[in-house]
Amino acid sequence: MTQSPLDYRHTTTRPDFAQLPSAVRAGIEAAAGAAVEVAFPSVTTGFTGAYAGLLALRDGRRVFAKAAGPAAPFALEAIPREAEILHRLGGRVTAPTAVGAAAVDDWQLLVLEAIDGHLPGMPWTDTDADAAHAACLELAALDPTAVAELTETSLAVEVGADPAALGCLDELANGARAWPHGIPPLSPQAARELAGLGGLAAHALVGDRLVHSDLRPDNILVTPGGRARFVDWNWVARGPAWCDYVGLLPLMSHDGLDVDAMVRRSPLLDGVDAEAVDAFLAVLTGYFIAACEQPVVPGSQSLVRAHQRHLAKAFLALLSHRRGWS
Structure with missing residues (x-):
């Protein structure tokens, strides 16, 4: 076994929820169906700089939200495509359940169920x-x-x-x-x-x-x-x-x-x-x-x-x- 050159837990820097435009934050709350009580630090996994993070809502639920604007064109295209697939999957075959999705101005938003877990492969067991x-x-x-x-x-x-x-x-x-x-x-x-x-x-x-x-x-x-x-x-x-x-x-x-x-x-x-x-x-x-x-x-x-x-x-x-x- 040789050491992996990458730690997949830390491959990107993303904006936090508070740094998103106010209309985007409101769109995420509308898609989630409740106001955000606590926005946790954005995740550091993945290879785009789009927003992705865990949110605690005022109604007691937790969700995972994604948001991409023109500065992240790959994610901007990927988010609505994923939203459509997850809607059709309906939580089958290990996929997260989609809570809501929206387009706000020139941004795409997706809200998912929150999943607790760890990344495998650090190293694989x-x-x-x-x-x-x-x-x-x-x-x-x-x-x-x-x-x-x-x-x-x-x-x-x-x-x-x-x-x-x-x-x-x-x-x-x-x-x-x-x-x-x-x-x-x-x-x-x-x-x-x-x-x-x-x-x-x-x-x-x-x-x-x-x-x-x-x-x-x-x-x-x-x-x-x-x-x-x-x-x-x-x-x-x-x-x-x-x-x-x-x-x-x-x-x-x-x-x-x-x-x-x-x-x-x-x-x-x-x-x-x-x-x-x-x-x-x-x-x-x-x-x-x-x-x-x-x-x-x-x-x-x-x-x-x-x-x-x-x-x-x-x-x-x-x-x-x-x-x-x-």
Whole structure:
């Protein structure tokens, strides 16, 4: 096990509730259905600078609120998309229940149930990994008919056929792109095999199950009762039932967990072609390598690039282990 370069509990700085425009604060209270009694310090997780924090209301309830304006364009687009998904989910498959949502001037607001819990992955433990696996099983059990009503987005298209990711892998294979600093390069033969695996992803990721598509330590809360709850539902797609769980394995492996044994005993991967799993890991490796050297988009935190570089290394390390490249 090596030390993670990121503490996912502290990756951003956000405004506090009192710093929001008065109309936005009033909009949050209207969406929550009660006035705010206590505004706790904003959370320091995530990679945008939009507002996100726990609020105690005068009627005794606690809620979690998000608010984004033009200074955080990524969150401004993501909040109404998440609000729609959460409204349709209605609290199923570990998702938080939406309390209310609104648009105020050029801001987007979302109020959710408050969830008590800790972030896993600091480092990953077997207990937290089991909780995440159970939540992935719950997500995978959602009926495909319900999934089709939630999203038309295809993981096979959005991820499996992503031109930036596949182009990156091809350039690494043919020597047209240098390996990013800090990411150990593969041998030319292994780099070609990596690109070939990425080319299989569009077929491997066809499926009809709900995929969260953005699971990472700061998008998971493990409650005091040991249940994992998934948050930030703005990238959902249809795909294979195993994708969310497999996407967590590289970080778990990085933290020293026996992911080979986890793969063998997971019902999510029972009978799944190992080549399909490796194709998914490969195309995401290409995605993270392509992204980690790009300029930071407005409203995002610079640590998002460190996060992507860390994932690129972790995904490549797990693939290298599975393929015998190292």
